[in-house]
Amino acid sequence: MESTAQPLSERELLQRAQKGDPRAFGIIVQSYQRPVYNLCYRMLGDAEEAEDATQETFIRAYTHLGRYDPDRKFLNWVLTIASRHCIDRLRKRRVSWASLEDEPYVERVPMPESMDPHQMAERNERADEIQHWLNQLPPDYRTPLVLLYWYGYSYEEIAQIMHLSVPAVKSRLHRARKRLAEMMSQSASPSSALSYPHPHS
Amino acid sequence: MYDCDSILQALSVHLDGAEGASDLSELRARAARAHCLELFEAMLEVHQRFAAAAMAEPPRDLAPGITRTLVWQHRRHQGLALAVLFLGLATTLIPTVWVIWAGIALYLDPGLVGQGLELLLQVVNLGTALLVALSTAAHLLSPIWITSFFTLVALVFLLMSLVLANQHHGRIVPAYSPLSSNGRFS
Numbered sequence: 169m170e171s172t173a174q175p176l177s178e179r180e181l182l183q184r185a186q187k188g189d190p191r192a193f194g195i196i197v198q199s200y201q202r203p204v205y206n207l208c209y210r211m212l213g214d215a216e217e218a219e220d221a222t223q224e225t226f227i228r229a230y231t232h233l234g235r236y237d238p239d240r241k242f243l244n245w246v247l248t249i250a251s252r253h254c255i256d257r258l259r260k261r262r263v264s265w266a267s268l269e270d271e272p273y274v275e276r277v278p279m280p281e282s283m284d285p286h287q288m289a290e291r292n293e294r295a296d297e298i299q300h301w302l303n304q305l306p307p308d309y310r311t312p313l314v315l316l317y318w319y320g321y322s323y324e325e326i327a328q329i330m331h332l333s334v335p336a337v338k339s340r341l342h343r344a345r346k347r348l349a350e351m352m353s354q355s356a357s358p359s360s361a362l363s364y365p366h367p368h369s
Numbered sequence: 370m371y372d373c374d375s376i377l378q379a380l381s382v383h384l385d386g387a388e389g390a391s392d393l394s395e396l397r398a399r400a401a402r403a404h405c406l407e408l409f410e411a412m413l414e415v416h417q418r419f420a421a422a423a424m425a426e427p428p429r430d431l432a433p434g435i436t437r438t439l440v441w442q443h444r445r446h447q448g449l450a451l452a453v454l455f456l457g458l459a460t461t462l463i464p465t466v467w468v469i470w471a472g473i474a475l476y477l478d479p480g481l482v483g484q485g486l487e488l489l490l491q492v493v494n495l496g497t498a499l500l501v502a503l504s505t506a507a508h509l510l511s512p513i514w515i516t517s518f519f520t521l522v523a524l525v526f527l528l529m530s531l532v533l534a535n536q537h538h539g540r541i542v543p544a545y546s547p548l549s550s551n552g553r554f555s
Contacts, residue, residue: 188443190436190439190440190442190443191436191440193436193439194432194433194435194436194439194440197432197435197436197439198432198436201427201431201432201435202424202426202427203424205425205426205427205431206424206425206427209425210425215425215428218425219427219428219431222427222431222435223431223434223435223438226435226439227435227438227439227442230439297418298418298419298422301415301418313419316385317419317420317422318422318424323385323387338381338382338385338387341381341385342377342378342381342382345381345384345412345415345416346377346381346408346412348411348412348415349408349411349412349414349415350408350411352411352414352415353407353408353411
């Protein structure tokens with residue numbers, strides 16, 4: 169007889185994981201690795217460290233699964249863990265984020281292998297540029313920006329993930345953008361970032 | 370009056386797509402009048418760049434690697450829990466035998482009050498050891514709380530034993546001796 173086993177829902181997988189089934193949680197990891205890795209990469213600016221941080225995030229999530237509120241979106245909960253962990257890592261680096269003269273290490277964003285090399289190089293350059301600007305910001309300013317642009321979260325969702333008030337999120341987003349705009353204006357030259365064509369134009 | 374920072378703040382709200390945001394062309398005109406058009410355009414540029422940025426792709430072996438680590442950690446944890454349970458049961462084996470033996474002795478000679486208290490003390494110890502072992506294995510209660518509670522109970526029994534021992538102290542019961550008072554066998 170043919171097996172008609174239905175794939176388990178996220179809730180069922182989480183219930184199994186809570187009962188101590190790491191393989192069920194592995195399926196959850198598979199589904200959410202991309203957004204978690206992206207957040208870690210955008211926060212830390214280093215692919216290898218982002219990998220470590222992603223692993224640590226999922227291990228923490230699995231260990232503290234008992235604290236997860238099923239009424240909340242699982243991704244939001246994991247992103248909360250990830251952002252806190254990344255901020256901790258950044259603080260440990262003991263870098264003075266206030267200084268605009270800092271030149272943190274920027275790694276190229278890993279791209280799908282199927283992409284054309286020319287396209288890949290172009291995307292890498294743009295990604296490098298964005299990551300470069302992002303690396304200049306203090307950790308607390310990066311998180312709302314990443315959550316807004318890469319995840320399309322609302323003020324309320326960002327506030328929930330970061331345990332902040334909505335006005336605080338608004339203020340950080342504005343300050344982050346303003347700081348980036350100031351940096352871009354200062355470094356504007358024919359060969360600089362501003363020479364890239366607008367993606368939406 | 371045109372305050373540059375308030376214009377940029379309004380632009381930020383507009384870019385976030387929040388409700389009640391001002392019109393972009395109106396904001397641009399205000400920025401031009403406030404002489405902060407350069408920063409205004411740079412902010413728009415930042416927004417466009419970030420909005421177009423793709424998600425970073427994780428390495429292919431990331432999820433399987435995390436799952437392997439989780440499985441390994443789970444097995445290690447299970448092994449540790451079993452080891453604790455085994456050690457707990459092993460350490461309770463001797464008091465268990467003693468409790469049974471002392472219980473039989475007490476049943477045969479109910480006058481042994483001191484021994485009875487000692488037996489209770491041993492029962493408490495046994496219960497503690499078993500609870501610690503089982504709860505550690507099942508992650509039910511913190512071993513610290515259980516041991517602290519039962520240590521207190523054991524201390525109460527110990528104090529009771531001391532009080533009783535003090536009450537009975539001084540009653541010298543002459544032991545039977547086959548020797549007579551002159552040191553010869555009677």
